Amino acid sequence: MxxxxxxxxxxxxxxxxxxxxxxxxxxxxxxxxxxxxxxxxxxxxxxxxxxxxxxxxxxxxxxxxxxxxxxxxxxxxxxxxxxxxxxxxxxxxxxxxxxxxxxxxxxxxxxxxxxxxxxxxxxxxxxxxxxxxxxxxxxxxxxxxxxxxxxxxxxxxxxxTPIRQELLDGSRIIGRRICGFTNEKPILLVIGGSLGSRFINNVVRNSLNELLKVFNIVHICGRGNMDKALEVRKGYVQFEYLNKELSHVMNAADIVVSRAGANVIFELLALKKPNLLIPLSRASSRGDQILNAASFEKSGYSMVLQEEKMTQKVFLDKIEELYKSREKYINNMMASPAxxxxxxxxxxxxxxxx
CATH class of the missing domain: 3.40.50.2000 (Glycogen Phosphorylase B;)
Structure with a gap:
């Protein structure tokens, strides 16, 4: 063998x-x-x-x-x-x-x-x-x-990059069930990477009051980054990490906020999910995510927001813009030769x- x-x-x-x-x-x-x-x-x-x-x-x-x-x-x-x-x-x-x-x-x-x-x-x-x-x-x-x-x-x-077949086979219905969402609000998925991102976690949680007016939010926040005080917020669900359930949750999402690691952005491309990328800054990385994000922004697959330009207002404006122009990003990703x-x-x- x-x-x-x-x-x-x-x-x-x-x-x-x-x-x-x-x-x-x-x-x-x-x-x-x-x-x-x-x-x-x-x-x-x-x-x-x-x-x-x-x-x-x-x-x-x-x-x-x-x-x-x-x-x-x-x-x-x-x-x-x-x-x-x-x-x-x-x-x-x-x-x-x-x-x-x-x-x-x-x-x-x-x-x-x-x-x-x-x-x-x-x-x-x-x-x-x-x-x-x-x-x-x-x-x-x-x-x-x-x-x-x-x-x-x-x-x-x-x-x-290799993409898991089960990711492509996920079910939107099962994803909504996993998250416990029962209304028809669009779903915003937040992914900070497998280890989580305190920067993104804080931005999202500080913006919950405004975001929840429009979206249901599923937040994959990383190991040890759960906030128990927020578990009572209707329309907001958090997980440390998802494995088998991730394919369903990703398929359920309407738009995504994510770091810009190559694996996750190519998964978003394969699933045709409009996304806002917040790459790790050069102060805390070698700058690879900035290059990845720039490539996807140039191809019309992603919207990009640098950490250094982040404010709560800018973040909320970007989310609103992304959702309104989501069809443009979906069409660009559908035409991708990747x-x-x-x-x-x-x-x-x-x-x-x-």
Whole structure:
């Protein structure tokens, strides 16, 4: 039997594209295993899929000063040795990496074991983990056409991003039932990313009085970010995180407020959901979300509001404008040539496996 090891972690964005590949890989007869961190978000997600999970030591890779920068490299080295032993024992035909700090030891270990590696970069420019992994990979899959220019010499191929089929099969009726909405108000979905966004959470919650006059609101606010005082607000429902239910809730939404991670914006594109993107600022990120948002704004798929320009009035005005012009955004997304990359990536896996 063919065998593949998947890896990636640190946030749900480094896991969900792997989930999109699993059904097709199973159809092709692959035994699927996963290498991730001991306590990362990826562990529960993967174990819920009944996939064999190997936990390794992993140190976070940072671009800023932190005292842990002196100790985490030793965790990475330990993770490499652990991954080398796992790959040597399991003998996969290929490794597929979605990035995140836990993937670096796995990619390096696969290279040491002469196992082909395909990595995927969702954002327009590679994250630090994928930058480190580049010399050890066989091919790198990219999502934006602009990325090919910065990836010359690295065997880059444009594939787009994998989209889970179940996301496309969600039910608006079930989504409304999950949220408990019984009236016919349009639904505003707020997504701050798998880890949540306190910035977006605060803006939305401070604007509830005005927003609830027009919308029902479903707010995915991130782990530990629930506000129990707001649970009595009619028309407002909050969740820390959604997994299986997310496809239904996303299909139920009329408009969406979101961060600008590549995975979520391509999901919104696939679902044709008009959206307001609030990318992470350069003060708290490497600026990849700003580039992602700019690309989607240029294509007419998204409205964009930078954190630095945010006020409550500006936010409410943007929401009103987005809802009034939603058909324009839907038409632009319907005309998009972008297609999800599941088939292309699986083809590369088949091509380069041992």
């Amino acid at each position: 063919k065998k593949i090891i998947l890896t990636g972690g640190g946030s749900a964005g480094h896991v969900t594209p792997n989930l999109a590949l699993i059904p097709k890989l199973r159809d092709l007869g692959y035994e699927i295993q996963y290498i991730g961190s001991e306590n990362g978000i990826e562990r529960k997600i993967i174990e819920d899929e009944k996939i064999k999970y190997h936990a390794i030591s992993s140190g976070k890779l940072r671009r800023y000063f932190d005292i842990k920068n002196f100790t985490d490299p030793f965790k990475v080295i330990r993770g490499i040795f652990q991954a080398v032993l796992i790959i040597r024992r399991e003998k996969p035909n290929i490794v597929f990496s979605k990035g995140g700090f836990v993937s670096v030891p796995v990619v390096i270990a696969a290279h040491f074991n002469r196992v082909p590696v395909i990595i995927h970069e969702s954002d327009m420019t590679p994250g630090l983990a994928n930058k480190i992994s580049l010399p050890y990979c066989t091919r790198i899959c990219v999502t934006f056409p602009e990325s090919l220019k910065s990836m010359k010499g690295h065997n880059a191929v444009l594939t787009g 297609r999800h990359g599941t088939t292309k990536i699986v083809h590369l896996i088949e091509k380069y496996r041992n």
